[in-house]
Each structure stands twice: as structure tokens, then as C-alpha cells.
Amino acid sequence: MYITQGLHRHLQARPNATAIRFQGRSITYAEFAERVARLAGALRKRGVASGDRVAMLSVNSQRYIEYYQAVPWADAVLNPVNIRWSAAEIVYSLDDSETTVLIVDDTFLELGKRVIEQAQTLRTLIYAGDGETPKGMLNYEELIRHAAPIEDARRGGDRLLGIFYTGGTTGFPKGVMLSHSNVAFAALACLNAGVYGPDSAFLHVMPMFHLADFAAMTSLFFSGGTHVVLPGFNPAVVLETIASERINEVLLAPTMIQMLLDCRDANPSLAELDLSCIRTIGYGASPITPALLNRALQAFPAAGFSQGYGMTELAPMACMLGREFHGDEHHASGKMYSAGRPAVCVEVRIVDPDDREVPRGTVGEIVVRGPNVMLGYLNKPEATAEALRGGWMHTGDGGYMDEDGFVYVCDRLKDMIVSGGENIYSAEVETAIASHPAVAQCAVIGIPCDKWGETVHAVIIRKPGADLCSETIVAHCRERIAGYKCPRSVEFREALPLSSVGKVLKTELRDPFWQGRKRGIA
Structure with missing residues (x-):
């Protein structure tokens, strides 16, 4: 290929x-x-x-x-x-x-x-x-x-x-x-899942240097659709372009989806735009909270949603969650909030630190094998050998698999918080915080604690005009997750540091707290 x-x-x-x-x-x-x-x-x-x-x-x-x-x-x-x-x-x-x-x-x-x-x-x-x-x-x-x-x-x-x-x-x-085979396979996996076709009008708003957009671009060339290009992401311009160009396919990071919804809610003229042309909204590049996904489903009732889970080293596809799993039945079962099942020709396992597969429902590291796995890291043979040991790409993501083969991503292993010997997954805490109606965005990190090693620290952006304090957030979390997982400290900010594709840069959030100290999680 x-x-x-x-x-x-x-x-x-x-x-x-x-x-x-x-x-x-x-x-x-x-x-x-x-x-x-x-x-x-x-x-x-x-x-x-x-x-x-x-x-x-x-x-x-x-x-x-x-x-x-x-x-x-x-x-x-x-x-x-x-x-x-x-x-x-x-x-x-x-x-x-x-x-x-x-x-x-x-x-x-x-x-x-x-x-x-x-x-x-x-x-x-x-x-x-x-x-x-x-x-x-x-x-x-x-x-x-x-x-x-x-x-x-x-x-x-x-x-x-x-x-x-x-x-x-x-x-x-x-x-x-x-x-070529790595990226072509990922493109074909998208087509196999029913995404993109010769009648697609796909809107490029993810940065083109990023592999997520390149994989979508390749799928579109294979299927013969039309590439509609914006230089970058501006939520108002994106909404207007969807309406004027009759866009029917788009790929967005979760933070982009949130900004679109916030922009639409704040501008009555944008809320009146005819966006019924949208048939597929793909999302990926970082986890999405149930609160945001449910909000997006309500805002775009005619659109089908699909998720891709992976990383650059996987070209970038490992699992897919198709539009058929974004409905009431799978909301009730929880599968709508999974990363989906392995894409065609891809094997996924959940393993312990000794690379032994763990029982279903047990959290371990997500490892992947298939034609999507990279050739290696340039000029880094030791890093390549470590990542590809045993013939499996070790993602660094912690997660589990249910009895039906759906993969649930809990956290980046390096983002896991170890407090008093307990493993706390920041994504779980973020889901609890994000379910509060006054929260626009949030990120959870571990900060140093002499007694417990690490404690849970939440960084939150309030919705415009919202009145929200740390005590309210902690009480809200205690109703949803175990006490030891709840934030011990909360700070409110106007913005979070984001990568070019909308991932929260937790390293930047952690660095001020850990300067001069060694963190247990690398």
C-alpha cells in the first residue's frame, strides 16, 4: 500500500x-x-x-x-x-x-x-x-x-x-x-467503521501537522470525499463554515467541542444556524467527560458521534466506538463512555507490570499489536525496545476491558495519583467534577504531601457567571466517588494550558508544585 x-x-x-x-x-x-x-x-x-x-x-x-x-x-x-x-x-x-x-x-x-x-x-x-x-x-x-x-x-x-x-x-x-502501511491501515479502519465516503464534505480544523488529521485526510483520499480547509480553529468560524459549506463530517478534540457549544450558547445568531447537514462528529486526541458528551449529543441530535482511541505510535488508531454505541441503551450500560473495541486487525490487551494479561475488569496497562504499530523511534533504539517489548506497543495508558471487549481508559499511568498507597485515576475525579453544572473545564493532578505522598488537586474553570467555591466541589465529589479520591485542594483559573489539539498539559500544571522534589510517578 x-x-x-x-x-x-x-x-x-x-x-x-x-x-x-x-x-x-x-x-x-x-x-x-x-x-x-x-x-x-x-x-x-x-x-x-x-x-x-x-x-x-x-x-x-x-x-x-x-x-x-x-x-x-x-x-x-x-x-x-x-x-x-x-x-x-x-x-x-x-x-x-x-x-x-x-x-x-x-x-x-x-x-x-x-x-x-x-x-x-x-x-x-x-x-x-x-x-x-x-x-x-x-x-x-x-x-x-x-x-x-x-x-x-x-x-x-x-x-x-x-x-x-x-x-x-x-x-x-x-x-x-x-x-505507508501503518497509516494506510488506520485510514482503512475508519472506512471499515463506516466513517467517510465519496459524498463526504470533511472540515479540517484539527492542526494538519497532527496525525489525527493526517489519518482522516488519508481516509478521505481513499474514499474520494471533499476536503474543506480552515487555517485553524475558531469556534464561531467553524459553526458558520459548517452551515455555509454544508459540512457533513468533522473531527474535533473534546475541548474544541466544548468551545463550539459555549460559543453557540453565547451567540443567538450562531444558535440559529442550520447545522442539520452534520452527520458525523468524530472525537478523540484526549478523553471526553460524560457531561460534555451528553451535552454534545443534545446539541447535535441529528449527528452520529464516533470516537477513535490511539496515539501517534499507533498511526494513530487502536480502538473505535461507532455511532451505534452513542444511544440510550449504551448510555445505560456505560459502553458509550468507553474507548470502544479494537479496530479491525488490531489486538489489544490489558497487562500487569510483568506483561501478563489481567482478568477482565482489572486495571492495567493497555498494550496493542497490529499493522498500525510504528516502526520505532528514530535514533532511539532503547526507547523503541522498551515501548515494543514482546511485540506489543506499550501505550502508557491505564485501563481495563469488559467482558464484551470494550476498552475503558482510566488515566495516563504517569498521571495516576498515588495517595497513601491508593491508586487514584485523575480521569475518574475529573468526571465527577465535570458533572457539576457550574464547571466549564477541569483538570486533576497529584501534588506533594509529606504524609500521604500525593494528594488530589483540582484546577477548575467556572462557567461564565457561575458562583462556585472549593467546598461545593468537594461536597459534590463526595456524593459520586470515594472520599480518598476527592480533591484536597482546589484552584480556579481562567484557562488551562492546552496542546495544539486540545490536550490539557498536566506537566505544566504539576511543575510548580514539584520543583525540587521527586515524583513517584514518572
């Missing part, structure tokens, strides 16, 4: 179908393929050889989608850059991967210039903006205009597709090496 297969299929069968809509412009599959072949030709003409790494530092755009197809078309390797990183982290990833080409847009031009001054392996810089081309850089559109199209190298199978860096919040990031 190779990642450009979908483009070839629809270039042959539906060349005049709309491939992309971006900033008021549409482009057909035939026009898109011509640009991809020319960009690939330009890369080869500029010395990009088989296996060379090509990076992109940009917001979402039509050009980003062209990059994802043109680089493997040229027999090269992708290296999409995390737009939230510092210059030092970006330079590390470029040098670690020996990236030779960097494509940068207007948004990150100044950051790109700082990176260019420090990176050791870059030899070609491409400006993918709409202004004047900076000195020393090549112009993206000029390259396409003057390059001859080349034949697709059809790089595929177990050959390296891309290096997708993960982490970076607790040290330098790790480069996850994914093959």
Missing part, C-alpha cells in the same frame, strides 16, 4: 470531482494531482533524493495537503512540524531527522527564519506564503509553475512514510517512524 493510492483512484474515476475547497476557491482531483506531480518534480529537481526528509511549518491550507501527497510522490519522507514548539524544539527535530528541506508559510515565517539560522542539515528553504519571497528562499508557486510533473514513485509498504514527532513537554521530542 502507498499513501497516494487514493489520489490515483479518483484521478482516474472522478477527475472533475472537487478535491479541496479553501478560502473561497475549489480545486478538482485532476488539478490537484497536476500540482502534486509538479511539486514532486520541483523537489527532485532541487536535489531531494529517495528517503530525504521534507518538513513543513504551516497552518492548515491547500498547500499542506499538497505537501502530504507530493513528498511521498517524490519518494521522500514527511516531517510535519508541530506549530506549538519553540525554535529550539523545531531545530532539534530537523537535525535529529536530518531534514534537508523546510517549507514555511506566512504565519511562521519569522519563527522559520530563526530555525533556519540554527538548523544544521537544511539546504533548501521554500516560502509557501502569499507575500514577497524572502531572500535565500524559493517560492512555492514558482516552483510548481516551472517544474515538469513527474511520475509517482509509489513509495509504499513498510518503507518509511514520515517521522511524526511526539512529546516535547518533558524534554526533547521523539520521532515516531510510521510506514
Whole structure:
């Protein structure tokens, strides 16, 4: 399998179908393929050889989608850059991967210039903006205009597709090496679950450097739908675009769903928009609380919801919870709040610290085996061996499996709180807190305690105008979870630190409390 297969299929069968809509412009599959072949030709003409790494530092755009197809078309390797990183982290990833080409847009031009001054392996810089081309850089559109199209190298199978860096919040990031087969499998797993089709109008609002969006993009190319692109996530713009472009598929992180609902509730004009076109809202990248999921189901009664659970190392799919499990029956059984069952061809187990499978209902580490599992971490053989020991990807997530094979994620093992010898899963406490009607968002961490080792600390954002105190939160939790799990301290903030895809950065919340002290959970 190779990642450009979908483009070839629809270039042959539906060349005049709309491939992309971006900033008021549409482009057909035939026009898109011509640009991809020319960009690939330009890369080869500029010395990009088989296996060379090509990076992109940009917001979402039509050009980003062209990059994802043109680089493997040229027999090269992708290296999409995390737009939230510092210059030092970006330079590390470029040098670690020996990236030779960097494509940068207007948004990150100044950051790109700082990176260019420090990176050791870059030899070609491409400006993918709409202004004047900076000195020393090549112009993206000029390259396409003057390059001859080349034949697709059809790089595929177990050959390296891309290096997708993960982490970076607790040290330098790790480069996850994914093959064409890894990502193609994840795309096919989505199609097998009934997500995406040739009539899909999919809205790209997740950042395109993130594998969740790339996997959805690949599924859409395989099925032949239309990519509708927004540069980034703005809740009002997203709602307006869904209505005006008649979007029927979208992938969102839970925090994005919450911001959409809050924005809609606060703006009567947005609440009146016709959003009946939405048929599937996919969610993932971080856990969703039952309170938020139920609110979303009520706000979009005509939409089907589906969840994907996984991580970059799993390309990124391990489990899926389809729309058929988002109803009253599975609300009552609790399965609606699970991560779903393993995707096709994927095996999942729950194991103890000695990698022995534990009985159903027992919490352990979630491990995964299948065609989705990464090739390894770039230049990190010890970390690769540790993660893939025994042939299973060790996710670092704690969870359990019920008798029907549904997986329930309790917590990241590193986020588990150990207090007085008891294991407390922050996700369980967060679910209890989030069920309070005055809570907009929350995060739970462990902070040091001389007596108990750690105690539960809650960080909460109140809903606008809400009157909420710590005593009320603790009392609310005591009605829902055991006393030892309830917060011992509460703080209220205006915002939580979030990653580019809406994950709460708990490391940033914990750091001030643990400076100069060693935490029991790594």
C-alpha cells in the first residue's frame, strides 16, 4: 500500500470531482494531482533524493495537503512540524531527522527564519506564503509553475512514510517512524467503521501537522470525499463554515467541542444556524467527560458521534466506538463512555507490570499489536525496545476491558495519583467534577504531601457567571466517588494550558508544585 493510492483512484474515476475547497476557491482531483506531480518534480529537481526528509511549518491550507501527497510522490519522507514548539524544539527535530528541506508559510515565517539560522542539515528553504519571497528562499508557486510533473514513485509498504514527532513537554521530542502501511491501515479502519465516503464534505480544523488529521485526510483520499480547509480553529468560524459549506463530517478534540457549544450558547445568531447537514462528529486526541458528551449529543441530535482511541505510535488508531454505541441503551450500560473495541486487525490487551494479561475488569496497562504499530523511534533504539517489548506497543495508558471487549481508559499511568498507597485515576475525579453544572473545564493532578505522598488537586474553570467555591466541589465529589479520591485542594483559573489539539498539559500544571522534589510517578 502507498499513501497516494487514493489520489490515483479518483484521478482516474472522478477527475472533475472537487478535491479541496479553501478560502473561497475549489480545486478538482485532476488539478490537484497536476500540482502534486509538479511539486514532486520541483523537489527532485532541487536535489531531494529517495528517503530525504521534507518538513513543513504551516497552518492548515491547500498547500499542506499538497505537501502530504507530493513528498511521498517524490519518494521522500514527511516531517510535519508541530506549530506549538519553540525554535529550539523545531531545530532539534530537523537535525535529529536530518531534514534537508523546510517549507514555511506566512504565519511562521519569522519563527522559520530563526530555525533556519540554527538548523544544521537544511539546504533548501521554500516560502509557501502569499507575500514577497524572502531572500535565500524559493517560492512555492514558482516552483510548481516551472517544474515538469513527474511520475509517482509509489513509495509504499513498510518503507518509511514520515517521522511524526511526539512529546516535547518533558524534554526533547521523539520521532515516531510510521510506514505507508501503518497509516494506510488506520485510514482503512475508519472506512471499515463506516466513517467517510465519496459524498463526504470533511472540515479540517484539527492542526494538519497532527496525525489525527493526517489519518482522516488519508481516509478521505481513499474514499474520494471533499476536503474543506480552515487555517485553524475558531469556534464561531467553524459553526458558520459548517452551515455555509454544508459540512457533513468533522473531527474535533473534546475541548474544541466544548468551545463550539459555549460559543453557540453565547451567540443567538450562531444558535440559529442550520447545522442539520452534520452527520458525523468524530472525537478523540484526549478523553471526553460524560457531561460534555451528553451535552454534545443534545446539541447535535441529528449527528452520529464516533470516537477513535490511539496515539501517534499507533498511526494513530487502536480502538473505535461507532455511532451505534452513542444511544440510550449504551448510555445505560456505560459502553458509550468507553474507548470502544479494537479496530479491525488490531489486538489489544490489558497487562500487569510483568506483561501478563489481567482478568477482565482489572486495571492495567493497555498494550496493542497490529499493522498500525510504528516502526520505532528514530535514533532511539532503547526507547523503541522498551515501548515494543514482546511485540506489543506499550501505550502508557491505564485501563481495563469488559467482558464484551470494550476498552475503558482510566488515566495516563504517569498521571495516576498515588495517595497513601491508593491508586487514584485523575480521569475518574475529573468526571465527577465535570458533572457539576457550574464547571466549564477541569483538570486533576497529584501534588506533594509529606504524609500521604500525593494528594488530589483540582484546577477548575467556572462557567461564565457561575458562583462556585472549593467546598461545593468537594461536597459534590463526595456524593459520586470515594472520599480518598476527592480533591484536597482546589484552584480556579481562567484557562488551562492546552496542546495544539486540545490536550490539557498536566506537566505544566504539576511543575510548580514539584520543583525540587521527586515524583513517584514518572
